[in-house]
Amino acid sequence: MTIHYDHFKTISPLGDETSEQLLGMIGDAVRACRKCYLCEGRTNAVPGFGNAGARIMLIGEAPGKNEDLQGKPFVGAAGNYLTELLGYAGLTREEVFIANILKCRPPSNRNPQPDEIFECTPYLRDQVRAIMPEYIVTMGNFATKFILRTDRGITGLRGNLQKTGQFSVLPVFHPAAAIYDRTKREVLEADFVYLGRLLGNVPWEGDAPNDGR
Numbered sequence: 001m002t003i004h005y006d007h008f009k010t011i012s013p014l015g016d017e018t019s020e021q022l023l024g025m026i027g028d029a030v031r032a033c034r035k036c037y038l039c040e041g042r043t044n045a046v047p048g049f050g051n052a053g054a055r056i057m058l059i060g061e062a063p064g065k066n067e068d069l070q071g072k073p074f075v076g077a078a079g080n081y082l083t084e085l086l087g088y089a090g091l092t093r094e095e096v097f098i099a100n101i102l103k104c105r106p107p108s109n110r111n112p113q114p115d116e117i118f119e120c121t122p123y124l125r126d127q128v129r130a131i132m133p134e135y136i137v138t139m140g141n142f143a144t145k146f147i148l149r150t151d152r153g154i155t156g157l158r159g160n161l162q163k164t165g166q167f168s169v170l171p172v173f174h175p176a177a178a179i180y181d182r183t184k185r186e187v188l189e190a191d192f193v194y195l196g197r198l199l200g201n202v203p204w205e206g207d208a209p210n211d212g213r
Ligand code: SF4
Pocket: 030, 033, 034, 035, 036, 037, 038, 039, 045, 102, 103, 104, 116, 119, 120
Protein backbone atom coordinates (compact mmCIF):
# COMPACT_ATOMS: atom_id res chain seq x y z
CA MET A 1 0.00 0.00 0.00
CA THR A 2 1.41 3.39 -0.93
CA ILE A 3 -0.06 6.62 0.39
CA HIS A 4 1.11 9.92 -1.08
CA TYR A 5 1.59 12.71 1.47
CA ASP A 6 2.43 16.29 0.51
CA HIS A 7 4.72 17.05 3.46
CA PHE A 8 8.18 17.94 2.02
CA LYS A 9 6.47 18.47 -1.35
CA THR A 10 8.29 21.72 -1.99
CA ILE A 11 11.56 20.70 -0.44
CA SER A 12 14.62 21.46 -2.55
CA PRO A 13 18.37 21.19 -2.02
CA LEU A 14 20.06 23.87 0.10
CA GLY A 15 22.51 26.40 -1.41
CA ASP A 16 25.74 25.78 -3.28
CA GLU A 17 27.65 24.11 -0.46
CA THR A 18 28.41 20.40 -0.52
CA SER A 19 26.32 18.05 1.59
CA GLU A 20 29.29 17.61 3.96
CA GLN A 21 29.63 21.35 4.41
CA LEU A 22 25.91 21.77 5.02
CA LEU A 23 25.81 18.96 7.56
CA GLY A 24 28.82 20.49 9.30
CA MET A 25 27.06 23.85 9.50
CA ILE A 26 23.87 22.25 10.81
CA GLY A 27 25.88 20.27 13.37
CA ASP A 28 27.60 23.44 14.61
CA ALA A 29 24.22 25.18 14.92
CA VAL A 30 22.77 22.24 16.88
CA ARG A 31 25.71 22.11 19.29
CA ALA A 32 25.29 25.83 20.00
CA CYS A 33 21.49 25.67 20.15
CA ARG A 34 19.59 26.91 23.20
CA LYS A 35 16.16 27.13 21.60
CA CYS A 36 14.45 24.85 24.10
CA TYR A 37 14.73 23.70 27.69
CA LEU A 38 16.52 20.47 26.73
CA CYS A 39 19.81 22.35 26.29
CA GLU A 40 19.95 22.72 30.09
CA GLY A 41 20.37 19.01 30.77
CA ARG A 42 22.49 17.85 27.87
CA THR A 43 26.08 16.65 28.06
CA ASN A 44 26.32 16.76 24.28
CA ALA A 45 23.87 17.65 21.58
CA VAL A 46 23.50 14.86 19.01
CA PRO A 47 23.06 16.36 15.55
CA GLY A 48 23.28 13.11 13.59
CA PHE A 49 25.99 11.02 12.03
CA GLY A 50 26.80 9.24 8.81
CA ASN A 51 27.30 9.47 5.09
CA ALA A 52 26.47 12.85 3.55
CA GLY A 53 25.77 11.15 0.23
CA ALA A 54 23.54 8.46 1.69
CA ARG A 55 20.65 6.96 -0.28
CA ILE A 56 19.01 6.14 3.05
CA MET A 57 18.38 8.38 6.02
CA LEU A 58 17.15 6.81 9.26
CA ILE A 59 15.28 8.97 11.74
CA GLY A 60 14.67 8.03 15.36
CA GLU A 61 13.21 9.82 18.34
CA ALA A 62 15.77 11.46 20.63
CA PRO A 63 19.17 10.80 22.20
CA GLY A 64 19.32 8.50 25.22
CA LYS A 65 21.94 8.36 27.95
CA ASN A 66 24.73 6.84 25.87
CA GLU A 67 24.04 9.11 22.92
CA ASP A 68 24.10 12.16 25.19
CA LEU A 69 27.46 11.07 26.63
CA GLN A 70 29.05 10.36 23.24
CA GLY A 71 27.33 12.98 21.05
CA LYS A 72 26.42 10.31 18.47
CA PRO A 73 23.04 8.76 17.61
CA PHE A 74 22.22 5.10 18.24
CA VAL A 75 25.16 3.92 20.32
CA GLY A 76 24.81 1.33 23.09
CA ALA A 77 22.42 -1.66 22.89
CA ALA A 78 19.87 -0.03 20.55
CA GLY A 79 22.71 1.15 18.34
CA ASN A 80 24.23 -2.31 18.14
CA TYR A 81 20.84 -3.71 17.22
CA LEU A 82 20.39 -1.04 14.55
CA THR A 83 23.74 -2.05 13.05
CA GLU A 84 22.47 -5.65 12.98
CA LEU A 85 19.20 -4.52 11.36
CA LEU A 86 21.08 -2.63 8.66
CA GLY A 87 22.81 -5.91 7.87
CA TYR A 88 19.40 -7.44 7.03
CA ALA A 89 19.09 -4.74 4.36
CA GLY A 90 22.62 -5.36 3.09
CA LEU A 91 23.76 -2.02 4.51
CA THR A 92 26.48 -0.80 6.84
CA ARG A 93 26.41 2.25 9.09
CA GLU A 94 28.98 3.89 6.82
CA GLU A 95 26.42 3.92 3.99
CA VAL A 96 23.55 5.65 5.80
CA PHE A 97 22.86 8.82 7.74
CA ILE A 98 21.22 8.52 11.16
CA ALA A 99 19.45 11.37 12.94
CA ASN A 100 16.71 11.99 15.48
CA ILE A 101 13.66 14.22 15.76
CA LEU A 102 15.20 15.87 18.85
CA LYS A 103 18.91 16.62 19.08
CA CYS A 104 19.14 16.80 22.90
CA ARG A 105 18.21 14.15 25.46
CA PRO A 106 14.84 14.58 27.20
CA PRO A 107 15.07 14.07 30.98
CA SER A 108 14.63 10.42 31.99
CA ASN A 109 14.12 9.60 28.28
CA ARG A 110 10.54 10.90 28.41
CA ASN A 111 8.63 11.47 25.18
CA PRO A 112 9.43 14.54 23.07
CA GLN A 113 7.02 17.40 23.76
CA PRO A 114 5.25 19.34 20.98
CA ASP A 115 7.13 22.60 21.68
CA GLU A 116 10.47 20.76 21.59
CA ILE A 117 9.57 19.10 18.29
CA PHE A 118 8.51 22.48 16.89
CA GLU A 119 11.80 24.13 17.88
CA CYS A 120 14.11 21.29 16.88
CA THR A 121 12.75 19.88 13.63
CA PRO A 122 13.99 22.73 11.38
CA TYR A 123 17.43 21.14 11.87
CA LEU A 124 16.11 17.80 10.68
CA ARG A 125 14.43 19.37 7.66
CA ASP A 126 17.74 21.02 6.74
CA GLN A 127 19.54 17.69 7.14
CA VAL A 128 17.05 16.06 4.77
CA ARG A 129 17.57 18.92 2.30
CA ALA A 130 21.36 18.63 2.60
CA ILE A 131 21.35 14.87 1.94
CA MET A 132 18.28 14.54 -0.31
CA PRO A 133 18.10 10.78 0.36
CA GLU A 134 16.11 8.41 -1.80
CA TYR A 135 14.60 6.62 1.20
CA ILE A 136 13.74 7.86 4.68
CA VAL A 137 13.28 5.14 7.30
CA THR A 138 11.23 6.49 10.19
CA MET A 139 11.82 4.52 13.37
CA GLY A 140 8.92 4.68 15.82
CA ASN A 141 5.88 6.87 16.30
CA PHE A 142 7.45 10.28 16.67
CA ALA A 143 9.56 10.18 13.52
CA THR A 144 6.75 8.61 11.51
CA LYS A 145 4.12 11.10 12.63
CA PHE A 146 6.40 14.06 11.95
CA ILE A 147 7.70 13.00 8.54
CA LEU A 148 4.33 11.80 7.24
CA ARG A 149 2.26 14.46 9.03
CA THR A 150 -0.13 11.81 10.18
CA ASP A 151 -1.88 10.81 13.38
CA ARG A 152 -1.73 7.15 12.40
CA GLY A 153 0.40 5.07 14.72
CA ILE A 154 3.45 3.05 13.79
CA THR A 155 1.70 -0.29 14.30
CA GLY A 156 -0.66 0.41 11.38
CA LEU A 157 1.94 2.01 9.12
CA ARG A 158 5.04 -0.09 9.62
CA GLY A 159 6.34 -2.01 6.67
CA ASN A 160 4.19 -0.06 4.18
CA LEU A 161 6.12 2.14 1.80
CA GLN A 162 4.83 5.71 1.79
CA LYS A 163 5.58 8.83 -0.24
CA THR A 164 6.17 12.37 0.99
CA GLY A 165 7.18 14.75 -1.76
CA GLN A 166 9.97 13.06 -3.68
CA PHE A 167 10.98 10.81 -0.79
CA SER A 168 10.02 7.18 -0.29
CA VAL A 169 9.36 6.62 3.40
CA LEU A 170 9.44 3.27 5.18
CA PRO A 171 8.04 3.40 8.73
CA VAL A 172 9.39 0.72 11.08
CA PHE A 173 9.28 0.02 14.81
CA HIS A 174 11.91 1.80 16.89
CA PRO A 175 14.81 -0.63 17.57
CA ALA A 176 14.74 0.18 21.30
CA ALA A 177 11.08 -0.91 21.46
CA ALA A 178 11.82 -4.21 19.74
CA ILE A 179 15.09 -5.19 21.33
CA TYR A 180 13.53 -7.30 24.12
CA ASP A 181 10.28 -8.16 22.30
CA ARG A 182 10.65 -11.23 20.11
CA THR A 183 7.48 -10.57 18.10
CA LYS A 184 8.46 -7.00 17.30
CA ARG A 185 11.99 -8.10 16.48
CA GLU A 186 10.76 -10.52 13.84
CA VAL A 187 8.58 -7.82 12.28
CA LEU A 188 11.37 -5.22 12.39
CA GLU A 189 13.90 -7.59 10.87
CA ALA A 190 11.45 -8.47 8.08
CA ASP A 191 10.96 -4.75 7.40
CA PHE A 192 14.72 -4.27 7.02
CA VAL A 193 14.85 -7.23 4.62
CA TYR A 194 12.10 -5.45 2.66
CA LEU A 195 14.25 -2.28 2.65
CA GLY A 196 17.13 -4.34 1.30
CA ARG A 197 14.88 -5.62 -1.49
CA LEU A 198 13.76 -2.09 -2.37
CA LEU A 199 17.43 -1.10 -2.61
CA GLY A 200 18.31 -4.09 -4.73
CA ASN A 201 20.59 -5.51 -2.03
CA VAL A 202 18.41 -8.52 -1.20
CA PRO A 203 16.68 -10.70 -3.82
CA TRP A 204 12.88 -10.72 -3.98
CA GLU A 205 11.11 -13.98 -3.32
CA GLY A 206 8.87 -14.38 -6.37
CA ASP A 207 7.78 -11.25 -8.22
CA ALA A 208 8.60 -7.81 -6.87
CA PRO A 209 5.35 -6.03 -5.91
CA ASN A 210 4.24 -3.01 -7.88
CA ASP A 211 4.46 -0.37 -5.16
CA GLY A 212 3.60 2.50 -7.46
CA ARG A 213 7.07 4.02 -7.51
S1 SF4 B 1 16.53 19.82 21.52
FE1 SF4 B 1 16.85 20.89 19.56
S2 SF4 B 1 15.83 22.89 19.83
FE2 SF4 B 1 16.15 22.01 21.89
S3 SF4 B 1 18.13 22.86 22.56
FE3 SF4 B 1 18.53 20.86 21.61
S4 SF4 B 1 19.06 21.32 19.48
FE4 SF4 B 1 18.02 23.14 20.33
